[in-house]
Every structure is written in structure tokens, then in C-alpha cells.
Amino acid sequence: MGTTTAITSALMIYGIAAVISMFVAVMIKALYWALQFIQRKGKKQ
Amino acid sequence: VSWHDILNLFQGVSTLLVYLGKKGVLEPLLMIPMGLGMLAVNAGVLFLDPTTAAAVTETATAPAGTQGTLFVAPLVQKTDNLMYLLQIDFLQPIYTFAFSNGLIACFVFMGIGVLLDVGYVLARPFLSLFLALCAELGTVATFPIAVAMGMSFRDAASVAMVGCADGPMVLFTSLMLSKDLFVPITVVAYLYLGLTYGGYPYLIKFLVPRKLRGLKSVPGKAIKISSSEKLAFAVVACAVLCLLFPVAAPLFVSLFLGVAVRESGLHHFTDFISSTLLYGATLFLGLLLGVLCEAGTILNPKVLMLLVLGILALLLSGIGGIVGGYIVYMVSGRKFNPVIGIAGVSCVPTTAKIAQKCVAEVTPDALILPEALGACISGVITSAILTGIYVTLIPLIKVTEHL
Numbered sequence: 001m002g003t004t005t006a007i008t009s010a011l012m013i014y015g016i017a018a019v020i021s022m023f024v025a026v027m028i029k030a031l032y033w034a035l036q037f038i039q040r041k042g043k044k045q
Numbered sequence: 046v047s048w049h050d051i052l053n054l055f056q057g058v059s060t061l062l063v064y065l066g067k068k069g070v071l072e073p074l075l076m077i078p079m080g081l082g083m084l085a086v087n088a089g090v091l092f093l094d095p096t097t098a099a100a101v102t103e104t105a106t107a108p109a110g111t112q113g114t115l116f117v118a119p120l121v122q123k124t125d126n127l128m129y130l131l132q133i134d135f136l137q138p139i140y141t142f143a144f145s146n147g148l149i150a151c152f153v154f155m156g157i158g159v160l161l162d163v164g165y166v167l168a169r170p171f172l173s174l175f176l177a178l179c180a181e182l183g184t185v186a187t188f189p190i191a192v193a194m195g196m197s198f199r200d201a202a203s204v205a206m207v208g209c210a211d212g213p214m215v216l217f218t219s220l221m222l223s224k225d226l227f228v229p230i231t232v233v234a235y236l237y238l239g240l241t242y243g244g245y246p247y248l249i250k251f252l253v254p255r256k257l258r259g260l261k262s263v264p265g266k267a268i269k270i271s272s273s274e275k276l277a278f279a280v281v282a283c284a285v286l287c288l289l290f291p292v293a294a295p296l297f298v299s300l301f302l303g304v305a306v307r308e309s310g311l312h313h314f315t316d317f318i319s320s321t322l323l324y325g326a327t328l329f330l331g332l333l334l335g336v337l338c339e340a341g342t343i344l345n346p347k348v349l350m351l352l353v354l355g356i357l358a359l360l361l362s363g364i365g366g367i368v369g370g371y372i373v374y375m376v377s378g379r380k381f382n383p384v385i386g387i388a389g390v391s392c393v394p395t396t397a398k399i400a401q402k403c404v405a406e407v408t409p410d411a412l413i414l415p416e417a418l419g420a421c422i423s424g425v426i427t428s429a430i431l432t433g434i435y436v437t438l439i440p441l442i443k444v445t446e447h448l
Contacts, residue, residue, distance in 0.1 A: 002192055002198075003193045005442065006188060006189035006192035006193070006198065007189040009188070009189075009198075009438070009439075009442050010185050010186065010188045010189045012438075013185055013188070013431070013435070013438065014181075014185045017178065017181065017427060017430050017431050017434060020289065020430050020434075021175075021177070021423075021426070021427050021430060022171075022174065024170070024174060024282060024285075024286075024426065024430075025171045025174045027282070027285065028167055028170040028278060028282075029170060029171075031274070031277055031278055031281060032167065032274060035273070035274050035277060
């Protein structure tokens with residue numbers, strides 16, 4: 001019972017870690033594009 | 046085997062640690078203070094006076110002939126006893142106010158933050174974080190294995206963290222989840238971290254054929270990341286991760302404070318954190334770990350299991366990293382060197398250096414270090430995320446299990 005719970009928990013933990021890591025990657029890209037956009041807009045003005 | 050023989054054995058082991066540290070086989074910055082601390086604490090045993098013995102054993106009257114040392118009493122909890130021992134044991138103030146609350150781990154993490162150039166991650170975020178995630182295989186897979194071997198959920202999570210190859214994370218997790226075993230778990234983690242430098246090249250040679258090891262990765266489009274972008278990332282990532290995992294917030298704020306200080310160009314702070322604070326914290330971390338290695342603590346029957354699980358966790362993480370490297374190799378149309386995957390096992394910058402060294406042995410002019418450092422630094426971020434998940438979720442799973 002304990003081992004089954006542990007395997008399920010490990011899969012769940014890996015899943016959560018994967019989602020958060022990819023969220024961080026998306027956040028980095030979004031931040032990069034946002035800063036590029038602001039810089040370009042600043043240069044135009 | 047008498048108690049005296051066991052103490053002699055420990056003195057032999059601690060002398061060996063100092064020797065291996067001096068020779069560079071194990072990390073000298075940690076092993077020399079740790080070996081000396083272990084040697085001194087197992088040699089400097091004395092008969093305590095009745096008042097001190099009562100404080101250490103937390104009883105009204107201590108039995109005659111109680112043995113102890115003047116170093117540290119890690120298990121004392123009652124405030125009165127603690128206040129008394131703070132005036133007796135010379136390392137008790139550092140242990141109580143900096144070690145047992147994880148402050149020293151945060152200082153080390155702050156130092157790591159100052160040394161990290163997050164530009165490598167920002168240039169290729171998906172690739173770096175994917176490789177780092179694959180290289181966390183041991184951190185996750187060791188957890189159910191440890192439970193199957195009879196460990197509690199809390200102890201299993203703490204020992205599984207050895208797979209992330211990040212000393213401060215292991216220390217922080219075991220302090221939060223497994224107070225009784227945090228000394229042997231952290232000692233095992235730091236001993237094995239020293240061995241990754243020697244062991245991982247063999248794993249790479251075993252899993253990646255020579256032809257692929259020498260493959261030159263085709264560089265992607267060069268992206269220049271400014272210090273303002275790196276600073277913005279540190280601020281946003283710190284806020285998001287602290288919001289998601291308040292329990293691990295001290296670790297996140299320490300890491301990203303280091304990054305922010307570096308990218309803000311605060312040279313006085315950078316010099317202070319990367320030299321005085323980092324090396325001061327490492328010195329006392331090593332010394333305290335050694336002093337905590339009293340024969341009575343280390344001879345816990347679970348230690349053998351920890352030794353097996355620790356090496357298994359690091360092995361699985363290394364394999365996971367290389368499998369991740371192979372996946373990117375296939376997806377990229379065979380233009381990516383799979384060796385880079387092992388750099389996802391954080392241990393900054395050791396694993397990135399190992400990957401570069403193994404590739405350069407086959408193709409001397411192949412440069413994979415930028416991609417490897419990206420994966421390596423992402424490894425620190427994914428390790429911190431996993432620390433947050435373990436520290437937050439494991440106590441909840443334990444509650445469900447009891448229900």
C-alpha cells in the first residue's frame with residue numbers, strides 16, 4: 001500500500017515539476033519578447 | 046568490537062577524508078574541515094559534570110559517567126537546556142542560529158546565485174529546462190524505491206534529493222522533513238557529490254558511443270541577453286516560485302538575490318557574497334557536518350541503506366540526463382550531442398565541465414560548454430522546484446496515508 005502510494009506520488013511530483021519547469025521556460029520567453037518589444041518601442045520614440 | 050575500536054575506526058575514516066581532500070579526490074573545501082571536525086569530536090570525548098549531562102540528556106538527574114563533548118548538542122530542544130549549552134558548547138551558537146534553521150544552506154545558495162550566469166538558460170530556456178528535468182530522474186525514482194525498502198515518506202524524500210546533486214538542497218530538505226537522519230543524509234550527499242567528478246565520465250563512456258561523444262552540436266541562433274533581462278527574470282521567477290512554494294521561499298530568495306546582485310552590478314555585494322559569505326558558510330558547513338558525525342549518530346542502521354540509495358539516485362539522474370540528451374539528439378535531426386544531457390544534473394559547474402571534458406577527449410575543438418552550462422544552471426532551478434514540491438507535499442501525503 002505504501003509503495004503504491006509512493007509510486008503514484010512520485011509520478012505526480014514529476015508531473016508537477018514538469019509543468020512548473022515548462023511554465024518557467026514559457027515565462028522566460030514571454031519576458032524576453034516583452035522586453036524586446038519595450039526596447040523597440042523606446043527606440044522608435 | 047568495543048566502543049574504543051569504533052572510535053578508532055572513525056578517526057581513521059576522518060584522517061582519510063582529509064587526505065582525499067588534500068589529494069583532490071574529494072572536494073577539499075568541505076572535506077578538510079569535515080574530516081578534522083569528525084576526528085576531533087570522536088577523540089575529544091569526556092565525562093560531563095552532572096549539570097551539563099542533565100542538560101544534554103534533558104533529564105532531571107543524569108547518570109554518573111555520562112559521556113559527551115564540548116562541541117555541539119544537536120538533539121537538545123528545551124529552551125532552558127539550550128540556553129545553558131549555548132554557553133558551554135563552542136559550536137552550539139552556530140549550530141542553533143545558522144545550521145538547524147537552514148540559514149547556512151541559504152548562504153551557500155546565495156553564493157551559488159552570484160556565480161550563476163542565467164544568460165545561458167535565458168538563451169535556450171526550453172532545451173535547458175527539458176534536459177534538467179530529465180536529469181531529475183533519480184530525485185523522483187529513488188523516492189518509491191526507498192519507501193519499498195522500508196523508509197518513511199519523509200526519510201525517503203530526503204534521501205531521494207541526493208539525486209539532484211545539490212548539497213544545500215539536500216541539507217534544506219532533510220532539515221525540513223527528516224530531522225533524525227539529516228546528518229547521515231547530508232554527509233552521504235556531500236561525499237557522493239565529490240565522487241561525481243570521478244564517476245560520471247565512466248557513465249558517459251558506457252552510455253554514449255565514441256562517435257556520438259565527439260559530435261559537434263550545431264549552434265542555434267545566437268541570442269544576446271542583457272543584464273536587465275537577466276535581472277527581470279530573477280525578479281519574476283523569484284516572485285512566482287515563492288508564491289507557488291512558500292515553504293521553500295528562503296532557498297528561492299537566496300538564489301535569486303545572488304543572481305539579482307550580480308546582474309545589478311553591485312560589485313561590493315558581489316565580492317562579499319562570492320568570497321567571504323560563500324567560503325565562510327562552506328567552512329562552517331564542513332566543520333559542523335564533521336562535528337555532527339559522532340560515532341553514535343553515524344552508526345545508525347539506516348546509514349547503509351542511505352549509502353545504497355544515494356548512489357542509486359545519482360546514477361539514475363545521470364542516466365536520465367543522457368536519455369534526455371538522446372531525445373534532443375533525435376528531435377533535432379541528430380545535430381545535438383547527447384553528452385550535454387548529463388550536465389542537467391545540477392552540481393554547478395562540475396557536470397558541465399565533465400561533459401565538455403568527455404567531448405573534447407574525442408573532438409578537441411568541439412565546444413558544448415554554453416549548452417552544458419544552460420542545462421547545469423537549469424538543474425539548480427529544477428532542483429529548487431523539486432525541493433519545494435517535496436517539502437510542501439510530503440507532509441500532506443503522510444497525513445493521507447494515516448487516514
